[in-house]
Every structure is written in structure tokens, then in C-alpha cells.
Amino acid sequence: MEENRKQKRMHVISYLKVQEQQSSKDLGQVVNMSSEGMGLYSDEPLESDSMVKLKLTLPTDSNENYELAFDARVAWCRQSVLPGYYDSGVQLIDVPSDELGILEEFIEASAIEDRWLMADETESHWHRSE
Secondary structure, X not given: OOOOOOOOOEEEOOOOEEEEOOOOXXXXXXXXXXXXEEEEEEOOOOOOOOEEEEEXXXXXXXXXEEXXXXXXXXXXXXXXXXXXXXXXXXXXXXXXXXXXXXXXXXXXXXXXXXXXXXXXXXXXXXXXXX
């Protein structure tokens, strides 16, 4: 698959679930993210090239949560290496600049750079690359 990302994705340390805005239905868990997109892990496939309205609940230092709502495009979806699960790439669309700043601060404070991790698909865990 051709790499179309403009920004480096960061692996999120915190558990973040993504929900559909209207129904609050869980759509998946964030695996990695940038201010332009995110990788999701889910138990149901998302329709590739579809537009969705999502919300993401970010934890804050004050033990309160901040809800970020945005439009997104599902760029791709494929079967995960784990049977019964799916991996998807989602492109964020028109996130307001104030909320984008909050998202960027969260990513910087709670993520690990993609270049330091790689998936070991045979053992299904993460380890540092040399």
C-alpha cells in the first residue's frame, strides 16, 4: 500500500475510543494518530472511502474529559492480523483550529513516535526497533 501520509503517526499510550457522533456507537480504538489522521482497530469493518462524523474523548490533567467532534473520511479498511478484527485509516476533515491545537497537545504529551516501534505480527505485541 502506497504511503500518503504527510505527518508521522504517533502510537497512543492512552486507551482512546472513537464513537459515531449521533448514536455514540463505539467504532474502534485509536492505535496511532497525527493531527491529520488516525489508525483505528475495531471489531466491525468501516466502509472504505466513506464520510463519517466521529467523536473522540480525550482525558485531561484535571481528571475531566474533553470531547472532540470532527468529520472524517475512512481512507481504507482491511482485516487485521488478529481474526475477527479490522484495521482502518481515517483522515480528519476540517477540524477547527482551536480543537486541532488541543489534539496536537494531547498527541505530543501522550504518544510514542512511530519510528521507535514496530509490530511483531507473529507474537502480536510491540517492541522497540533497533
